Amino acid sequence: MSVTTLPSRGIAVRQPGWIARLLDYKxxxxxxxxxxxxxxxxxxxxxxxxxxxxxxxxDTTIGQRxxxxxxxNFQYLLKDPLxxxxxxxxxxxxxxxxxxxxxxxxxxxxxxxxxxxLKSLLRAIVLLPWIVPTVLSALAFWWIYxxxxxxxxxxxxxxxxxxxxxxxxxxTPWPARFSLIAANIWRGIPFVAISLLAxxxxxxxxxxxxxxxxxxxxxxxxxxxxxxxxxxILAIVMTFSIIFTFTDFQLVYAITRGGPVNSxxxxxxxxxxxxxxxxxxxxxxxxxxxxxxxxxxxTLFSYFGLARRKWQQGEAND
Amino acid sequence: MKSDITRRExxxxxxxxxxxxxxxxxxxxxxxxxxxxxxxxxxxxEKGASLRMLRPVRFVQADEDVFRANADKFSKATGVEVxxxxxxWEDINQQTAVTSNSGAGPDIIIGFSDAPHIYIDKLVExxxxxxxxxxxxxxxxxxxxxxGKRNKSDAWIGLPFGATAGPLIYxxxxxxxxxxxxxxxxxxxxxxxxxxxxxAGKPAGFALGNAKGDGNGFANWVLWSHNASLLDEExxxxxxxKETIAALNWVKELYPTFIAGTPSWNDVxxxxxxxxxxxxxxxxGVSLYFSLKNDPATKAIADDSEHQLLPKGLxxxxxxxxxxxxxxxxxxxxxxxxxxxxxxxxxxKDQYEPWLNANSxxxxxxxxxxxxxxxxxGDPKVKIFKDTMNSTxxxxxxxxxxxxxxxxxxxxxxxxxxxxxxxxxxxxxxxAAEAEQRAKRYFRRQGR
Numbered sequence: 001m002s003v004t005t006l007p008s009r010g011i012a013v014r015q016p017g018w019i020a021r022l023l024d025y026k027x028x029x030x031x032x033x034x035x036x037x038x039x040x041x042x043x044x045x046x047x048x049x050x051x052x053x054x055x056x057x058x059d060t061t062i063g064q065r066x067x068x069x070x071x072x073n074f075q076y077l078l079k080d081p082l083x084x085x086x087x088x089x090x091x092x093x094x095x096x097x098x099x100x101x102x103x104x105x106x107x108x109x110x111x112x113x114x115x116x117x118l119k120s121l122l123r124a125i126v127l128l129p130w131i132v133p134t135v136l137s138a139l140a141f142w143w144i145y146x147x148x149x150x151x152x153x154x155x156x157x158x159x160x161x162x163x164x165x166x167x168x169x170x171x172t173p174w175p176a177r178f179s180l181i182a183a184n185i186w187r188g189i190p191f192v193a194i195s196l197l198a199x200x201x202x203x204x205x206x207x208x209x210x211x212x213x214x215x216x217x218x219x220x221x222x223x224x225x226x227x228x229x230x231x232x233i234l235a236i237v238m239t240f241s242i243i244f245t246f247t248d249f250q251l252v253y254a255i256t257r258g259g260p261v262n263s264x265x266x267x268x269x270x271x272x273x274x275x276x277x278x279x280x281x282x283x284x285x286x287x288x289x290x291x292x293x294x295x296x297x298x299t300l301f302s303y304f305g306l307a308r309r310k311w312q313q314g315e316a317n318d
Numbered sequence: 319m320k321s322d323i324t325r326r327e328x329x330x331x332x333x334x335x336x337x338x339x340x341x342x343x344x345x346x347x348x349x350x351x352x353x354x355x356x357x358x359x360x361x362x363x364e365k366g367a368s369l370r371m372l373r374p375v376r377f378v379q380a381d382e383d384v385f386r387a388n389a390d391k392f393s394k395a396t397g398v399e400v401x402x403x404x405x406x407w408e409d410i411n412q413q414t415a416v417t418s419n420s421g422a423g424p425d426i427i428i429g430f431s432d433a434p435h436i437y438i439d440k441l442v443e444x445x446x447x448x449x450x451x452x453x454x455x456x457x458x459x460x461x462x463x464x465x466g467k468r469n470k471s472d473a474w475i476g477l478p479f480g481a482t483a484g485p486l487i488y489x490x491x492x493x494x495x496x497x498x499x500x501x502x503x504x505x506x507x508x509x510x511x512x513x514x515x516x517x518a519g520k521p522a523g524f525a526l527g528n529a530k531g532d533g534n535g536f537a538n539w540v541l542w543s544h545n546a547s548l549l550d551e552e553x554x555x556x557x558x559x560k561e562t563i564a565a566l567n568w569v570k571e572l573y574p575t576f577i578a579g580t581p582s583w584n585d586v587x588x589x590x591x592x593x594x595x596x597x598x599x600x601x602x603g604v605s606l607y608f609s610l611k612n613d614p615a616t617k618a619i620a621d622d623s624e625h626q627l628l629p630k631g632l633x634x635x636x637x638x639x640x641x642x643x644x645x646x647x648x649x650x651x652x653x654x655x656x657x658x659x660x661x662x663x664x665x666x667k668d669q670y671e672p673w674l675n676a677n678s679x680x681x682x683x684x685x686x687x688x689x690x691x692x693x694x695x696g697d698p699k700v701k702i703f704k705d706t707m708n709s710t711x712x713x714x715x716x717x718x719x720x721x722x723x724x725x726x727x728x729x730x731x732x733x734x735x736x737x738x739x740x741x742x743x744x745x746x747x748x749x750a751a752e753a754e755q756r757a758k759r760y761f762r763r764q765g766r
Contacts, residue, residue: 256528
């Protein structure tokens with residue numbers, strides 16, 4: 001077979017246009033693909049957050065532009081007993097409510113992890129308090145705690161006759177504080193229970209079988225299998241729970257508006273009260289910004305305090 | 319007073335018929351309002367003008383029906399389209415703030431009381447319209463002047479439309495059962511009465527919680543009736559005074575006579591407690607009386623109820639400030655003349671009188687001549703609200719109105735001072751000092 005070579009005609013291969021070349025340039029393509037997401041984040045997240053932080057360093061009020069005043073808002077807050085009161089109650093509220101939610105939520109998760117009739121229906125019912133809009137449940141608790149029309153007082157006074165007067169749930173500081181914590185626990189249990197239930201179901205039954213063959217009691221199975229295996233999910237759920245609880249606003253604002261005599265103000269409600277209702281946008285923003293260190297600390301503490309240890313994976317701790 | 323008339327019907331019938339249906343008083347039947355023959359300001363309405371207005375939501379349906387019918391009447395007469403939106407009371411301040419800060423939105427907003435003083439730099443002066451209306455209708459009442467005019471000036475920055483007050487409401491039969499025909503005017507007498515009411519099992523109850531209307535109303539009354547005040551005439555903070563301490567000591571004695579739970583009360587709590595006959599004495603707007611009167615289940619309570627101006631105590635007159643509707647025209651409006659003409663039109667007697675009557679006493683007039691309106695010769699229990707705007711007391715009394723005076727109310731500084739003493743959380747001296755410190759924070763930039 002003879003091979004003939006065609007004479008070269010010098011045909012120039014068409015070079016792609018600059019747009020095509022640009023679109024083939026990987027760094028440009030990465031920037032192009034990321035731009036919409038970065039733009040959206042900038043507009044809807046970074047800008048409001050940045051503006052909030054900036055406002056904290058100004059004396060802006062509603063209706064008046066402010067000027068930069070440095071740390072003056074924060075210096076004032078450090079001398080403000082109402083801010084300290086809100087710091088105390090925010091920590092107390094978060095601590096007590098989180099302990100309550102986790103104790104009851106974990107217990108509920110362990111119960112729901114067993115086999116029994118109508119298990120799926122019960123699991124769905126457990127979610128109800130979390131599904132109901134917060135304001136709706138807040139209004140329900142507002143009625144439950146009403147000084148004149150409380151259903152609890154009605155039962156104790158009129159039905160059971162064990163009290164002669166209504167309970168003043170919200171009229172004095174400590175009862176009001178605990179009443180709000182109870183409402184928060186009621187609302188938060190489902191989130192904890194369902195999250196921990198999901199975690200429980202990832203634990204291999206063979207571990208329990210082996211333990212039972214070794215003669216481990218129920219408590220030992222919980223202590224040496226369930227609890228360590230649940231640590232990672234506990235850390236994540238607790239982190240979220242602490243953030244949700246510490247930044248709670250709706251329950252407190254709808255039920256007490258921070259009263260009586262400012263005893264139930266959380267930092268979030270105080271920030272709103274000062275910033276929006278009181279018109280002191282700068283100071284309100286400073287109160288909101290003052291929450292950040294607490295949140296960061298709480299998050300790091302719960303994450304590192306509860307995160308998976310090497311020994312859980314069969315290694316020694318460093 | 320029940321009104322089932324719809325907006326469509328109101329438009330079909332015309333304003334007069336709407337007012338007649340709502341109030342039983344025809345707008346056209348022998349109005350007794352005297353209007354002086356005064357030349358109106360020359361307002362050349364801009365070509366192609368249209369207006370947007372926000373105002374607080376109605377108390378009664380007839381308020382909205384007649385207001386809308388009046389606005390449509392203006393549109394027919396001038397060709398200027400007017401869109402009126404009604405927003406919740408809680409939202410009006412925020413919407414005004416957004417409008418003011420963004421320089422966009424409605425041309426006119428009817429806000430509350432001190433709003434024009436907060437947004438003063440963003441507003442068009444309304445002096446020409448206000449002067450004309452004042453001359454034509456017997457002059458502006460003191461509260462209207464206080465809220466409508468710039469501090470220490472005759473320049474009008476707002477145009478008051480009306481005010482509502484929160485006098486005492488009490489059960490006649492309960493008072494009679496403990497030997498009283500009405501509430502005493504002196505503090506010792508009030509305290510004695512409240513003790514007797516408590517013994518009778520029908521105590522008094524005043525909001526000591528974070529209640530914007532009732533809570534601040536009670537705190538202001540307690541202070542003013544002891545000749546105490548937040549500010550002096552020059553705007554200096556004088557809340558930490560011997561008069562305030564006396565007022566707080568009185569609250570300390572009075573509080574144990576209240577029904578339990580008042581430190582947690584908000585603006586609806588006393589309405590509920592009074593309606594359910596748990597209490598026999600409180601302070602509230604006329605809305606409580608009407609809600610009782612219009613419900614067959616509670617009409618007997620309304621029949622047994624009576625209103626009385628807040629007791630004077632040491633003050634010369636009843637110290638009561640009315641919540642005032644105050645119209646503002648924003649500088650960003652492209653049609654300021656049309657807006658002024660509209661506000662003027664709405665305050666003229668052919669429009670204003672039917673609207674005032676339609677409100678059944680919820681709002682009281684800012685212009686003296688409208689005191690002759692039919693609404694005040696109806697239910698005698700409502701007549702007490704007629705002179706609401708004749709008061710010399712206002713939010714921030716005795717000083718100049720400012721952003722800070724509004725903020726002190728909004729942040730419940732005075733009511734928390736009273737509640738702290740009542741509940742034993744603070745001594746009167748400590749509570750007054752804390753209120754002073756909080757007020758100073760709000761006033762720190764005044765005059766900057």
